[in-house]
Amino acid sequence: MPKNNLTPDIIEGILARIPEGFIHQSTLAEHFQAYKDAVNQVVAAGKIGREGKHLYDPTRLTLDDMREYQQWATPSLPRMRSDLTFVDKPILERRAARERQLDRDSLRVIRALQPTGYAETERFPPLSEDGRILRRLLEHKILRQVDSLIFDPLYLSESTVQHLVEQRYGTPESEEILVEAEDSAKAWEALLPQAGDVLRSDAQDGPTPKDQVLARTYTLRTAAKRLGAHVETLEHAIEAGHVASFVDPGGQTRFPAAIVETALSDPEMEALFTGFEPLSIRAIALVSGLRYSNIYNRLAVEGINRAAPTWGEVRGKWGLPDTLREFREILREKRAERRIARRAARFEKQERFEQQRRHERERRASLRARLVAAFPDWKHEGRIEQQLFLHLGPPNSGKTHDALNALVDAGSGWYLGPLRLLAFEVFDRLNERGVACSLLTGEEYIPVPGARITAATVEMFNPLKSGQCVVIDEAQMLADPDRGWAWTRAFMEAQAPEIHLIGPPTARQLIEKLASAAAMPLKVIEHERLAPIQVARQPWPLTQLPPRTILVAFSRRTVLDLKYELERMKRRVSVIYGNLPPEVRRRQSDRFAAGETDICVATDAVGMGLNLPADYVCFYEVEKFDGQEVRLLTPAEVQQIGGRAGRYGISTAGEVGAGNKRDLAQIDRLFHSEPAPLTHARIAPTVDDLAMLPGSLADKLEQWASLESIPDALRSALKTADLSEQVELARMLTNQEVDQLGLGRAMKLVSAPTRENIRFYWRACASAILAE
Numbered sequence: 110m111p112k113n114n115l116t117p118d119i120i121e122g123i124l125a126r127i128p129e130g131f132i133h134q135s136t137l138a139e140h141f142q143a144y145k146d147a148v149n150q151v152v153a154a155g156k157i158g159r160e161g162k163h164l165y166d167p168t169r170l171t172l173d174d175m176r177e178y179q180q181w182a183t184p185s186l187p188r189m190r191s192d193l194t195f196v197d198k199p200i201l202e203r204r205a206a207r208e209r210q211l212d213r214d215s216l217r218v219i220r221a222l223q224p225t226g227y228a229e230t231e232r233f234p235p236l237s238e239d240g241r242i243l244r245r246l247l248e249h250k251i252l253r254q255v256d257s258l259i260f261d262p263l264y265l266s267e268s269t270v271q272h273l274v275e276q277r278y279g280t281p282e283s284e285e286i287l288v289e290a291e292d293s294a295k296a297w298e299a300l301l302p303q304a305g306d307v308l309r310s311d312a313q314d315g316p317t318p319k320d321q322v323l324a325r326t327y328t329l330r331t332a333a334k335r336l337g338a339h340v341e342t343l344e345h346a347i348e349a350g351h352v353a354s355f356v357d358p359g360g361q362t363r364f365p366a367a368i369v370e371t372a373l374s375d376p377e378m379e380a381l382f383t384g385f386e387p388l389s390i391r392a393i394a395l396v397s398g399l400r401y402s403n404i405y406n407r408l409a410v411e412g413i414n415r416a417a418p419t420w421g422e423v424r425g426k427w428g429l430p431d432t433l434r435e436f437r438e439i440l441r442e443k444r445a446e447r448r449i450a451r452r453a454a455r456f457e458k459q460e461r462f463e464q465q466r467r468h469e470r471e472r473r474a475s476l477r478a479r480l481v482a483a484f485p486d487w488k489h490e491g492r493i494e495q496q497l498f499l500h501l502g503p504p505n506s507g508k509t510h511d512a513l514n515a516l517v518d519a520g521s522g523w524y525l526g527p528l529r530l531l532a533f534e535v536f537d538r539l540n541e542r543g544v545a546c547s548l549l550t551g552e553e554y555i556p557v558p559g560a561r562i563t564a565a566t567v568e569m570f571n572p573l574k575s576g577q578c579v580v581i582d583e584a585q586m587l588a589d590p591d592r593g594w595a596w597t598r599a600f601m602e603a604q605a606p607e608i609h610l611i612g613p614p615t616a617r618q619l620i621e622k623l624a625s626a627a628a629m630p631l632k633v634i635e636h637e638r639l640a641p642i643q644v645a646r647q648p649w650p651l652t653q654l655p656p657r658t659i660l661v662a663f664s665r666r667t668v669l670d671l672k673y674e675l676e677r678m679k680r681r682v683s684v685i686y687g688n689l690p691p692e693v694r695r696r697q698s699d700r701f702a703a704g705e706t707d708i709c710v711a712t713d714a715v716g717m718g719l720n721l722p723a724d725y726v727c728f729y730e731v732e733k734f735d736g737q738e739v740r741l742l743t744p745a746e747v748q749q750i751g752g753r754a755g756r757y758g759i760s761t762a763g764e765v766g767a768g769n770k771r772d773l774a775q776i777d778r779l780f781h782s783e784p785a786p787l788t789h790a791r792i793a794p795t796v797d798d799l800a801m802l803p804g805s806l807a808d809k810l811e812q813w814a815s816l817e818s819i820p821d822a823l824r825s826a827l828k829t830a831d832l833s834e835q836v837e838l839a840r841m842l843t844n845q846e847v848d849q850l851g852l853g854r855a856m857k858l859v860s861a862p863t864r865e866n867i868r869f870y871w872r873a874c875a876s877a878i879l880a881e
Contacts, residue, residue: 115144117151124157124166125199126187128264131165131175136186161387162341180334185268204263218242219252219261226264230257294318296358303355307367326363335369337434338383345385352381376431383433384421395443396436397427473816479801480818487601487627497629498609499620502636504752512580512609517544519578519607521561525570525599526582528687528714530694536564551861567595568860572602579603584612585787587619590831592862593791601627615745619787622826639757644777645766649727652678656707658725659715661750663733671710671729685711715753722759726751728767731775744782751780791830796853806847806855807839835859841872846879
């Protein structure tokens with residue numbers, strides 16, 4: 110391989126393809142030029158790890174793993190082409206591919222080689238099932254064999270396995286077999302005096318001078334392993350002239366076995382070998398029993414480089430042993446003790462956590478039981494005096510007209526709707542009929558002298574002052590995650606003798622279930638649409654909108670943009686959207702009703718029962734943002750909004766359409782689809798519920814929602830409301846402000862219908878109330 114310069118990417122690629130996951134920098138130096146800068150860059154980037162002159166892949170090895178491997182593994186470079194590209198894929202990719210491709214039995218045999226990555230052939234008897242599988246794996250070179258060792262080439266290099274074989278049989282080590290076979294016996298014989306007379310503990314004397322030298326000496330690597338040091342440490346000792354060594358004919362540095370064996374029993378001799386061994390401050394602190402900061406400061410006092418203290422500099426100090434081997438042994442014991450202590454601490458922490466969880470479960474179960482016990486008993490003696498009327502039908506079927514007549518006949522009570530625009534429309538309608546009616550919404554109160562009827566948004570209803578009749582419009586809102594609780598409260602807590610609910614047929618099943626749960630007498634009145642309606646056959650572009658059209662969009666910005674665009678086309682335009690002041694909305698609606706404008710651009714507020722005399726409803730868009738995501742309109746929404754077309758008594762028929770063919774096809778499909786029936790009404794906490802719960806008002810609301818304290822008998826019909834907006838508003842009140850208001854007023858304040866973009870206005874209103 111040519112000596113090319115390395116880049117950080119190539120170094121990272123080399124380590125990713127070495128089975129053992131590490132390599133010594135000297136191996137790189139043998140094959141490449143100018144590699145150190147690239148090594149420093151890739152280490153600094155955190156892509157590889159480094160200890161001394163060893164580099165390792167941190168995605169596969171921990172530092173401790175690498176230290177253990179380097180004691181016995183001798184990895185080699187992966188296969189590379191002359192242009193420094195790699196022949197094989199990274200080890201992890203190859204392992205993953207093998208897992209996908211091989212059958213379960215083959216993988217079982219491969220895993221039997223772990224944790225070392227190799228095993229003796231005798232472990233797999235030839236006639237056994239595993240033996241047959243092994244032969245197949247060897248034939249396909251998925252596993253490899255060197256002598257009597259079977260190994261996994263995705264965990265060990267062949268050089269490592271060759272070294273294991275040589276160690277096992279006392280043959281020359283991997284570096285030694287690189288010595289050319291033709292080395293003269295004379296050259297080896299000349300080294301016998303330097304080799305000495307002492308044999309290595311693991312060697313037998315041989316017949317040739319070469320065998321005798323090998324048997325009487327240690328290489329750098331085997332000596333380092335014997336003494337528990339790194340190869341670099343011994344190289345420094347040689348450079349410093351502390352220990353005797355020589356180089357054999359094959360270029361291998363060797364130590365006489367006599368001095369290595371002496372070092373094992375003589376601390377001073379051992380120190381000559383191991384004095385340059387680098388240590389970490391953390392390891393020194395662990396063995397000495399002192400704190401890290403204490404060792405850090407002591408190194409400074411001794412004038413020792415704190416970035417790289419060596420064994421020779423600290424040996425025998427601060428309670429440290431005399432030999433590096435003892436230091437290593439104590440370090441292993443201390444680390445083992447620390448691991449045991451950490452496991453014990455983790456176990457204790459887990460036990461505390463489990464106890465806390467048990468306590469929390471018990472606490473929550475207790476709170477849930479108390480809340481369920483306090484759940485309102487909707488069955489009471491007063492139900493026998495009440496009558497519930499359920500008006501079902503599509504838009505333009507006279508439901509609201511009949512219910513309002515019943516309210517007028519009763520003489521007192523409430524009209525409850527979802528929008529202030531709708532409440533204002535009923536307020537106008539009744540007063541125009543000569544029926545005194547007040548208006549109450551979250552933003553305004555218009556009392557009318559002598560009025561015994563109030564038109565209100567549903568959140569403003571006071572059940573204790575129900576009057577003789579309560580009309581609850583848009584009953585499908587019972588199932589609304591955010592505001593449905595207000596409809597449920599009005600329905601189930603109203604004390605009037607007559608209660609009229611107005612909604613689509615999809616609400617019937619749910620309302621019947623709730624009425625039954627409350628033992629409330631129910632009469633269903635079905636209404637038929639009074640004017641026919643159909644879906645247009647052709648789309649209506651903006652340039653071709655017919656007069657008396659409601660153009661529907663789903664944001665204030667889009668409504669105003671459409672108004673501007675249509676006025677540029679010389680069309681006369683009214684606009685209606687939720688935040689429009691009532692007096693402005695009334696003027697806009699009146700202009701459209703009087704024919705002063707021929708187009709009304711509106712949001713889906715028109716679907717909530719607003720009485721606009723339109724012949725046509727055109728959907729400018731068929732998707733809307735519902736507070737969480739942009740989604741396609743539902744069949745119920747299309748039918749509710751589209752049903753505004755063709756008002757009885759004003760138009761002979763109605764028509765629903767869209768601005769382009771694609772949207773028209775969607776509208777046609779949705780308009781004729783069967784809407785899903787409502788399944789669950791929503792509930793919110795009472796003041797008494799919140800009083801049972803600890804913490805701030807926001808904490809109380811969150812706990813109540815998470816406890817879902819609904820009696821089992823009602824779980825099929827009720828769900829807790831989405832209180833996220835109330836929680837956000839509650840966070841804008843301090844505990845002192847909640848105390849000043851009282852829990853009841855504070856709850857009423859945070860229950861006002863708001864959105865994120867008007868919370869600042871809500872806070873201003875709250876401040877004004879607090880200042881009163």
